[in-house]
Amino acid sequence: MLLGLTAALAAVRFEGTTAGWALLTILVIVRPDLSDTRRRLGHRILGTVAGGLVAALLASVLPIRPVLLLVGAVCVALVIVFQFVTVTYAVYAFVLTLSVVLLSTPVASVAAVDAQRVAYTLAGALMIVIGSIVAMPLIRRRRPLP
Structure with a gap:
């Protein structure tokens, strides 16, 4: 339901943008355990904002396309390495x-x-928070009493 609502909003209001990042955030972050979702959400926000700031800083300090491509390629290699080495999600x-x-x-x-x-990662995060707030009373009602 959360993905459908976000996809509809992105398609109607934000056509031709990178609003798909909001959907990706939801797909990657939401887990069956709400505490795990919250932890991953904080890490996603922190990592994305920090990565965005560093990318913007690099592009303004070193506006040389081959240098930026090299840094991007090194980062892709690190992403691959992180599949085999434990690092925080941030x-x-x-x-x-x-x-x-x-x-x-x-x-x-x-x-x-x-x-x-x-911005779209933060929008996806906001949709997760709103979805969690709406879903919690429903989840609590469905659980049998001890």
Whole structure:
């Protein structure tokens, strides 16, 4: 239900943008255990915002496309390594954000695309929070009393 509502909103209100990041945030973050969802949500927000800030800073300090592509490629390699080495989800989200933004965006547009990625990740996070608030009374009613 949460994905459907967010997808409809993204398709109608934010056509032609990177609003798909909100959907991806929901898919990656929501878990059956609400405490795990909350933990991952905090890590996703922290990693995405930090990665976005660093990507924007790199693009403004080093507006050289080959350098940014190299940094993005190194970040992709780290994302792959993180599949075999345990790191916090915040670190993973940080490196993933850097790689996606730096590899897929022209230098002049990094700040704009970066801001969209962060904004839509935060929008997805907000949808998760709202969905959790709405769902909690329903979940509590369905559980048998001890």
